[in-house]
Amino acid sequence: MNFRRLLGYNLLTAFVLGIVGFYVGWWLGHQFSGPSIAYFADTGQNDIALFLAYLVGLIGFLSGLGFASYPIQRLLGKPPSLREKETAGTGRYFTLCTDHKVVGMQYLIGIGAFIFVGGLNAMLIRFELLSPTKQTFNANNYLTIVGLHGTMMMGMMTSGILGPFANYFLPIMIGARRMAFPRIEALTFWLLMVAGVILMTTVGYGGFPTGWTGYAPLNDQANMGMDSYIVFFALVGLSMSLLGLNMIATVVTMRAPGMAWGRLPIFVWSVIATSVLMLLAAPVLISTLLMVALDRTAQTGFFNAQAGGSPYLYQNLFWIFGHPEVYILALPGMGILLEILPVFARKPLWGYRLAVTGMLGISLLSWLVWQHHLFVSGINADLRPFYMLSTELISLPTGFIFICALGTLWQGRIRFTVPMLFALAWLFNFLIGGLSGVFLSDVPSDVTTHGSFFSMAHFHYTIMGGLLFSFFAAIYFWVPKMTGYAINERFGKIHFWTMFIAFNSTFGPLLVIGFLGMPRRAVTYAGYLHGGNTWVSISAFFLGGSMLVFVGNFVWSQVFARVPVGANPWASKSIEWQLPSPVPVHNFDRIPTFGADPYPYGDGDGAGDSTAPRVVTAPARPRP
Amino acid sequence: MTELADHSTDYGVVAAEPPEVMARNLRIGAHLWASASAFFFAAFLFAYFYLRALDSTAVWRPKHVDPSLTLGTLAAVSLVAAAVLLRFAVADHRADRLNAWRFKGAIVLALLLAGVVLQIVEWSTQSFGPTDGPYASVYLGWTGLLSLFVVGLLYWVETTLATSFRYRNTRRGAPVPAGHASGDGDRSDPDIENPLSLIRSELEAVSFYATFLSGIGIVTWFVLYVL
Numbered sequence: 001m002n003f004r005r006l007l008g009y010n011l012l013t014a015f016v017l018g019i020v021g022f023y024v025g026w027w028l029g030h031q032f033s034g035p036s037i038a039y040f041a042d043t044g045q046n047d048i049a050l051f052l053a054y055l056v057g058l059i060g061f062l063s064g065l066g067f068a069s070y071p072i073q074r075l076l077g078k079p080p081s082l083r084e085k086e087t088a089g090t091g092r093y094f095t096l097c098t099d100h101k102v103v104g105m106q107y108l109i110g111i112g113a114f115i116f117v118g119g120l121n122a123m124l125i126r127f128e129l130l131s132p133t134k135q136t137f138n139a140n141n142y143l144t145i146v147g148l149h150g151t152m153m154m155g156m157m158t159s160g161i162l163g164p165f166a167n168y169f170l171p172i173m174i175g176a177r178r179m180a181f182p183r184i185e186a187l188t189f190w191l192l193m194v195a196g197v198i199l200m201t202t203v204g205y206g207g208f209p210t211g212w213t214g215y216a217p218l219n220d221q222a223n224m225g226m227d228s229y230i231v232f233f234a235l236v237g238l239s240m241s242l243l244g245l246n247m248i249a250t251v252v253t254m255r256a257p258g259m260a261w262g263r264l265p266i267f268v269w270s271v272i273a274t275s276v277l278m279l280l281a282a283p284v285l286i287s288t289l290l291m292v293a294l295d296r297t298a299q300t301g302f303f304n305a306q307a308g309g310s311p312y313l314y315q316n317l318f319w320i321f322g323h324p325e326v327y328i329l330a331l332p333g334m335g336i337l338l339e340i341l342p343v344f345a346r347k348p349l350w351g352y353r354l355a356v357t358g359m360l361g362i363s364l365l366s367w368l369v370w371q372h373h374l375f376v377s378g379i380n381a382d383l384r385p386f387y388m389l390s391t392e393l394i395s396l397p398t399g400f401i402f403i404c405a406l407g408t409l410w411q412g413r414i415r416f417t418v419p420m421l422f423a424l425a426w427l428f429n430f431l432i433g434g435l436s437g438v439f440l441s442d443v444p445s446d447v448t449t450h451g452s453f454f455s456m457a458h459f460h461y462t463i464m465g466g467l468l469f470s471f472f473a474a475i476y477f478w479v480p481k482m483t484g485y486a487i488n489e490r491f492g493k494i495h496f497w498t499m500f501i502a503f504n505s506t507f508g509p510l511l512v513i514g515f516l517g518m519p520r521r522a523v524t525y526a527g528y529l530h531g532g533n534t535w536v537s538i539s540a541f542f543l544g545g546s547m548l549v550f551v552g553n554f555v556w557s558q559v560f561a562r563v564p565v566g567a568n569p570w571a572s573k574s575i576e577w578q579l580p581s582p583v584p585v586h587n588f589d590r591i592p593t594f595g596a597d598p599y600p601y602g603d604g605d606g607a608g609d610s611t612a613p614r615v616v617t618a619p620a621r622p623r624p
Numbered sequence: 625m626t627e628l629a630d631h632s633t634d635y636g637v638v639a640a641e642p643p644e645v646m647a648r649n650l651r652i653g654a655h656l657w658a659s660a661s662a663f664f665f666a667a668f669l670f671a672y673f674y675l676r677a678l679d680s681t682a683v684w685r686p687k688h689v690d691p692s693l694t695l696g697t698l699a700a701v702s703l704v705a706a707a708v709l710l711r712f713a714v715a716d717h718r719a720d721r722l723n724a725w726r727f728k729g730a731i732v733l734a735l736l737l738a739g740v741v742l743q744i745v746e747w748s749t750q751s752f753g754p755t756d757g758p759y760a761s762v763y764l765g766w767t768g769l770l771s772l773f774v775v776g777l778l779y780w781v782e783t784t785l786a787t788s789f790r791y792r793n794t795r796r797g798a799p800v801p802a803g804h805a806s807g808d809g810d811r812s813d814p815d816i817e818n819p820l821s822l823i824r825s826e827l828e829a830v831s832f833y834a835t836f837l838s839g840i841g842i843v844t845w846f847v848l849y850v851l
C-alpha cells in the first residue's frame with residue numbers, strides 16, 4: 001500500500017477537510033450572533049452557526065476532492081483545460097474525475113445508497129403504522145422519519161436516471177467523448193452526496209416536522225433540524241440546475257456529424273425535456289429556501305404572517321418549483337420506456353414525433369398547474385377552474401406517450417427480458433397513477449382526498465411505480481454495458497415479480513384506505529383502518545425484501561460471478577451497443593458519423609438485419 | 625473490440641480538441657446560466673408583488689423604510705457601466721487592440737467592485753433592518769443575492785483578464801504546457817489545442833452574461849427604488 005497516495009485529492013482528504021470545515025463554520029457562527037448585532041439574537045438555537053458549519057464544511061469537502069484547484073489556477077491566469085484524473089485506476093472513483101462514465105457509475109452507487117436509506121425509513125414508517133395508536137415513535141419522531149423518507153427520495157430520485165444513465169450514455173448516444181462541462185458534471189454528483197449526508201444529520205438537531213414540502217409557518221418555528229432540510233434541498237437544487245444546464249449544452253453543441261435533431265434517440269429527448277425543467281425550476285427552489293433561511297436567521301418576514309409576510313407565498317413559490325419537479329421525476333421514465341420497447345419488440349419506435357411533442361408539451365404545461373396543490377389552502381375560488389383544467393390538459397401529452405408505447409408493442413415480436421418486464425410494469429403502474437391523479441386535480445373530489453393517503457398512494461404509483469420501475473429497467477438494460485458483466489436473469493425475474501406484486505399490494509389498498517379517511521403525516525389513525533394497514537405494512541415488508549433480492553443479485557453478479565457479456569447482448573441497434581463493454585475511456589477511436597434514425601428494426605429481424613440502414617459508421621482509419 | 629472502438633487504443637486519441645468546441649459550449653452555457661438566473665430572481669419579483677398586493681397587516685413599508693435612492697442608483701449605474709464597457713472591451717479584442725481591452729477589463733473590475741461596495745455602504749447606513757416589514761425583507765434578500773451574483777461575475781471577468789495578462793508576451797498560437805490548470809498528472813498532452821485562443825470566446829460569453837445581469841440590476845433598481 002502506497003500511503004502517499006492517501007494524501008492527494010481524494011475522499012479521505014475530503015472527509016477530513018469537510019469535518020474541519022464544519023467546526024470552523026460552527027465556531028464562526030458563534031462569533032456572529034449575540035448582542036453585538038441586535039437582530040441576530042442568540043436564542044439558544046443558533047441557526048447561523050449551523051448554516052455556516054454546513055457551508056464551510058461543504059467547501060472543505062469539495063476542496064479535499066480537488067474542486068478548488070482549478071478555480072484558483074484560473075484566478076491566477078492559467079488557461080482553461082478539460083480533463084482531470086481520466087485515465088488512472090480505481091482511485092478515480094473516489095475523487096474529482098471528469099470522465100462522464102466514471103461520473104455515471106459514481107451516481108449509480110451513490111444515489112442507490114441514499115435511496116436505500118430512504119427505503120429503510122419507509123420500513124420504519126410502515127412498522128409504526130402496524131398499530132393505530134402510537135407504538136414505537138412519538139409524533140415528532142414519526143414526522144421526522146416521514147420527512148427524511150420523502151425528502152431523501154425526492155432529492156435523490158430527481159437525478160436518479162439523469163445522474164447515472166444520462167451522464168454515462170447521453171454523450172455516447174450523440175457521438176461525443178465528453179459532456180459540455182466536465183468539471184460541472186462531477187460537481188453535480190459530489191454536491192448531492194454532501195447534501196445527503198447533511199440531511200441525515202438532521203437527526204442530531206431534533207429532526208424537522210414539515211415533511212418534504214417544508215411549509216410555513218412550521219419551517220420558521222421548527223428547531224435546528226430544519227436547517228439541514230434547507231441546506232439539503234438548496235444543494236440538490238443547485239446540483240439539478242447545473243445538471244440540466246450541462247445536459248442541454250451537451251446536446252446543443254456536442255453532436256457528431258449526421259446526428260440531426262430528428263435522429264436523437266428518444267431517451268435524449270426525454271433528457272432535454274427534463275433538463276429544461278431542472279434548469280429553470282430549481283433556481284426558484286433555491287431562492288425560496290434562501291428566503292426561509294433569512295426568516296430563520298435574520299428574522300426577515302417573508303413567510304411570517306405577524307410580520308406582514310405570508311405562508312401562502314411559500315406554498316406558491318414551493319409549488320412553482322414543485323410541480324415541474326414531479327415531471328422531472330416522470331419524464332425520464334417515459335424516455336427509458338420508449339427507448340427499451342423497440343429493442344425488445346423488434347420494431348421501430350412508433351410515432352417518434354408524437355412522443356417528442358408529448359414530452360415537450362408536458363414540459364411546457366407543467367409550469368401552468370402549480371395551484372392545484374393549493375385548492376384547499378384557501379386560494380381565491382375563481383382561480384380553481386383554470387388550474388383544474390390546465391392540470392387535466394396534461395393528460396393529453398401524457399396520453400401521447402402511452403399511444404406511442406402501445407403502437408410500438410402492437411404486433412411486435414416481444415421478448416420478455418427483465419428490462420422489458422420493468423418497462424411494461426411502468427405502463428401498468430403509471431396508468432393507475434395517472435387515473436388516480438384525475439381525482440386530485442378535480443376540485444370537488446380533491447376537497448375530500450387532499451392530505452389523505454389517497455394522494456400519497458397516487459404519487460407513489462407515479463414516482464415509485466413509474467420512476468423507480470424504469471430506474472430498474474435501466475439498470476438491467478444498461479449496467480452490463482457499463483461494467484461488462486451480466487446481471488443474473490433468473491434472480492432478476494424473481495426481483496421483478498416480487499417487486500411488482502408487493503408494490504401493487506402495498507399501494508393499491510392505500511388508495512382505498514386513503515379514500516376511507518386515512519390522513520397523511522399522522523402517527524395514529526382510526527381503529528376501523530387497522531386491518532387494511534396491517535395488510536399494507538406486511539406487503540411493504542415484502543416490497544423491502546424484494547429490494548434485498550435485487551441488492552444481493554447485483555452484488556453477486558457484478559462482484560463475484562462476473563459473467564462477461566459481449567458488446568451487444570440485447571441485439572440493439574443503438575450506438576452504445578456497437579461499442580465494447582465496458583466502454584473504453586476514449587469512447588470512440590474516431591468520432592462516428594450517423595446515417596439513420598436509431599430504431600431501424602425490421603421484418604425478420606434477428607440479431608443483425610442486413611437490409612436496415614446503417615445507424616452509425618466509423619470513419620476509415622487513417623493510414624499509419 | 626468493435627468497429628467503433630477498441631480497448632487497446634491509446635488514450636492519446638482523445639487529445640487536443642479544437643478550441644471551437646469549447647467556444648460553443650461557453651456561448652450556450654452563458655445563455656442557459658442567464659435563463660436560470662432569471663428564474664432565480666423571478667422568485668423575488670413574485671414575492672415582491674405578492675406581499676405588496678397582500679399587505680395583510682398594513683406594514684408593507686413603514687415610513688422609515690427608505691433606502692437611499694442615491695446609493696442604489698449609483699450601484700445600479702456602476703453595474704450597467706461595467707456591462708457596457710465590457711462590450712467595448714470585446715470589440716477591442718476583436719480588433720486586436722489587446723492592451724486596450726485589458727485596460728477596459730481592469731476598469732470593469734473596479735466598477736463591479738464599486739457596485740458591491742456601494743451596496744454594502746447602503747446596508748450599513750440605512751435606517752431599518754430585516755424585521756421592518758415585508759418590503760425590507762424583499763429588499764435585503766434581493767439586493768444581497770444580486771451582490772453575490774455580481775461577485776461571481778467579477779470572478780469570471782477576472783479569470784479572463786488574468787489569462788490574457790499572464791500570457792501577454794506569448795505569441796498567438798504558441799503552445800502552453802499540458803494540464804496547466806488541471807490537477808491531472810496523467811496527461812502528457814494538452815486537452816485543448818491552443819487554449820489561449822479561448823480568451824475571446826470567454827470574453828464574449830462573460831460579456832453576454834454581464835449585459836444580462838445589468839438588466840437584472842435595472843429591474844432590481846426600478847422595483848425596489850422607483851415603484
Ligand code: HEM
Pocket residue numbers: 119122123125126146147149150151153154157210211212213456460463464468506519520521522540543544
Ligand atoms: C418501499 C417502498 C415505499 C414505501 C413502503 C413507502 C411508504 C410511504 C408512506 C407510508 C408514506 C406516508 C407517511 C405519512 O404520510 O404518514 C410515504 C411518504 C412519501 N414517500 Fe414513500 N414509500 C416508499 C417508496 C418511496 C419512493 C421510491 C419515493 C420517491 C422516489 C417515495 C416518496 C415519498 C414522498 C415524497 C412522501 C411524502 C412525504 C411527506 O409527506 O412529506 N416513497 N411513503
Ligand SMILES: [Cu+2]
Pocket residue numbers: 322323326369370372373
Ligand atoms: Cu402538481
